[in-house]
Amino acid sequence: MKKKVAKLTLVSALSISSIVAYTATTSPAYAQTSLNELNEEKSNIENKQNDVKSKLNDSSNKLSDIHSEQESVETEIQRLNTSISSTQVKITEKKEQISTTKEEVEKLEKQIKEVTARIEKRNELLKERARSYQQTGGMVNYLDVLMGSQSFSDFIDRVGAVATIVEADQSIIKEQEADKKLLEQSQADLKSKLNSLETMLDDLETLNSKLNSEKKEKDTLMAQLNEEENHVQAEMLSLEEEEQLLKDQEVAMEKAIQLEKERQAELARKAAEAKAAAERTAAQKASSSKSSSSKTATSTSSSSGNTSQSVSKPSTSVSSGNFTRPAGAGYLSSGLGQRWGTFHAGVDIAATGTVPIYAAADGVVISSYPSDSYGQVIFISHYIDGQEYTTVYAHMRKGSRLVNAGDTVSKGQRIGTMGNTGDSTGQHLHFELHKGPWNPAKSNAINPIGIVPL
């Protein structure tokens, strides 16, 4: 810890000039107010350290809520899966029954056709016989047969024979008609069975599609819950992490306060120098015009302005406003706001390939470390026009962080590479902008859209 402070002091001393340069346009009275604000913010941070535990508890509660909801949805999905597979079995059974019944119906159809053909053939034979009776005198021939009897007993025999022939023909036809009726009845029964099977199949298929759409809904819900879980985890820093972050932020802010004090002293010294110089010039050149002394004063402030320009312009693609875009490429894949019941405290910018990440504005690095949730992450404290801002750059590529806690960074300075580390699904930059210091509740998070070019 001592070593760290010593290092920070050294860094502070080295970077005074640039800080002085970039805040040189601020008047001393205004800076004094800003100093008070900074002190106030520092004590706010100290208070907020006490909130860390309750915030973590909240997140834990939220996570266990999500987990129990996931369990109940999982149970529902299991139930639906069981229903779907039993419905599938029933559908297969019904389909098999339907095809068997159809085969039977076809078989009967064939039999009916055969019987019908036989009946037709026999009818044809009988008709032929009837025609031959007519042609040859029909019943007369029967009579001839009977009349030709040798004796009465022969006559009886002949009558019997004729009757037998006629009866036999008729009984065969009757039997065949009965067979046909039976077959037709069976076929009708089978057809009605087929109808009811098809109705059952329809019902089962309706049930099946209903179950499937229900399952689809549950799957969607489950996916949302998983996303939500990831997101809560992605935003949930460990207790140690939050405490360290608040301490680091305090250090960075102390550095900012120190720099501000030194800048004020420097400004006062310069102002006194300028005043003395002006007085000397006025005394020496009592006869000359007053314009030369005012020129001296003007040149002091304008040269400071130039220094500021050269410090904060390391790259040509840097925006001219207070902030520049933090990602070298990408599209806004998720905005700030409520998402699946949780608050998304930043924006996501997604892109593929090697995408540089830049400091969005001049500032002091609060923290630069690998987080379980945020992955490779950098926190930066900024002081712009008397207002403190904090920016967060999460999920960067492993081994890509280029700055460390306490470093002074300038707007557009490359600090890393876009990645997919920590609780992240797909390469993207999770970027947060806080008006004021970062706090565990993220209550200072504001929408960067319209403030930071994205």
Ligand SMILES: [Zn+2]
């Ligand atoms: Zn995000």
